[in-house]
Amino acid sequence: MSKLLSEYLGLDVLPHYWDKRYTKNLDKLSKPIYKVQKIEDVWLTLRDGTRLCTDIYVPVGAKACPALLAWSAYGKTIQGIKRGAIPPESLLFDHSLEAGDIDYFVSRGYVYVIPDPRGIGKSEGVFYGVYNPQEQEDIYDVIEWIAAQSWCDSNVGMIGYSYFGIIQILAAAKQPPHLKCIMPCSFVDDYYQHGYYGGVGSTYMSIYWELCPSNKPMPWSIKMYGEEKVRQMMTERLKDPDIAVNSYFTKILTTWPPTYHTFFLDYLLHPLDGEYWRQRSANQIYEKVKVPVYLHCAWSPMGRWSAPIFSAMNDKRLNCPKRLGVLEGYDGLELPYRALNEECLRWYDMWLKGIDTGIMDEPLYKISIINSSVRYEHEWPLARTQWKKLYLRSFGRLRWDSEPDSNLPPDGFTHLPPSVSTEVNKLTYRTSPFPHQKEFTGPIELHLFASIDTTDANFIVNLYDVLPDGSRMPLPRYGALRASHPLNVEKSTIGSPVHNNSVSIPVKPGEINEYVIEINPTAIVIPQGHMLELEITSMCPNECHKETWIGKVGNMNVIPSNATTSYKIYRDSDHPSYILLPEIPYTPSDLWLQPIEDTLVDYL
Structure with missing residues (x-):
């Protein structure tokens, strides 16, 4: 008898990010052959006597299996709600449903463990906030408890998205003996930068x-x-x-x-x-992580989400088997999180069940290029990058050639505090339509010559792909900097400026300074006829629900200054403000992913 390969594997479709050159032993890949049983409110005891309440999902009839620990402070009970995947536009969308697709993995012979952490839900103890050091120690105890249970074969991995992903490297650094691999789907390396991007406070x-x-x-x-x-x-x-x-x-x-x-x-x-x-930052403990790590994020238009996984991969202290994937955008986000089920399965089958799925044969980086396809890379930034400067010019122009004249009057805008105005003023600079398509893949930075008339201010910058009809599509393109946080030239690398965020040095009002601002990395093809637009502002409130008072603090986004501030932006030959862009002139054909065809296969 024959079946389509996807049907034989228990999949609706073959994933677009599997490559026929590297994906192997599909006949041995875990298949959905078990029913799922939930064991609710199981109590376990931590080393200090505190008891945690836990839900455990087991494959019915299976012998001892590998276990997947999904950990966050969002509460265990909601993770198992049966209501289908829900997109952000739904009134029932809840971003804390991030533990992953429980039934998918349990039906394939994994035990799923979701505790209420200390002080959360039904569990005892005090909750000290997300990612706190006590929480990291508690995960060590829970992993070792899991490994000792009769339903576990002593192999434990961690799973989940966002909070469930960020906590994984912090837990791995504690080196619980029975933790065998992690796969953070969404990751933060520097938790200060996550909350104060470039030193700029937010309500996130x-x-x-x-x-x-x-x-x-x-x-x-x-x-x-x-x-x-x-x-x-x-x-x-x-x-x-x-x-x-x-x-x-x-x-x-x-x-x-x-x-x-x-x-x-x-x-x-x-x-x-x-x-x-x-205490909450992965980049402080990389050398302590010994288990295999698969880092993943989506190309996000807001916050500092994509930069961390690339900085982690480039950090030599993270000396363990590792891979990186950027295989989706946030436009298709649905929760419970299922977008990477098949990639996760290959990773966990490899490290928890000993099945060589070929995932470690792939090059280090697997990246979805927006407006194109998926491909592999061997390094970041790419060795073939041609760094191009796109200069700010008068009349709101962006040009590849610099301004030849000096002593030109600056552009400017005024920040008005939300205590006196609803206006959000900004400057925009736009290219001419691209005569040919261009690819930009890599880190991005803005060199901005500017002055302010106060001792401190926020710089918020955004990049947009402007379509021929004038509509704008946000790139994964957000950057921020507090003017008083100085650049650390020695630690900075091309496309990745580093600032000393531990100090705030007042700016001299009216003084022209060069500010180097990180903009989130990207991988995008800009089609012929499209334009790039740079936006410079001082705050960026969320436009959603702006007419309502409910949740206004969340719509605030960047914490706005309460000082009326005049910004002057300089862009003449003495002050060449520019965006540094990573243009990719060509890509060898063998780097592009070669999909697996969904053909008929024989089975017994």
């Missing part, structure tokens, strides 16, 4: 208030400094006029005991980089 982390169902919350700052010091820090933080004018922040900073939105209190108390953030 305010979402954890509703996402983490804590039954006993406490800010980590209390554990770090004690109550008296935290009281002083809260009082001092309210002296910042950008914070004091915001009633959402004032509520958090004037509540005692400080159990109202404890994690965002920690966030507000640490506007500069330091030990608090380093």
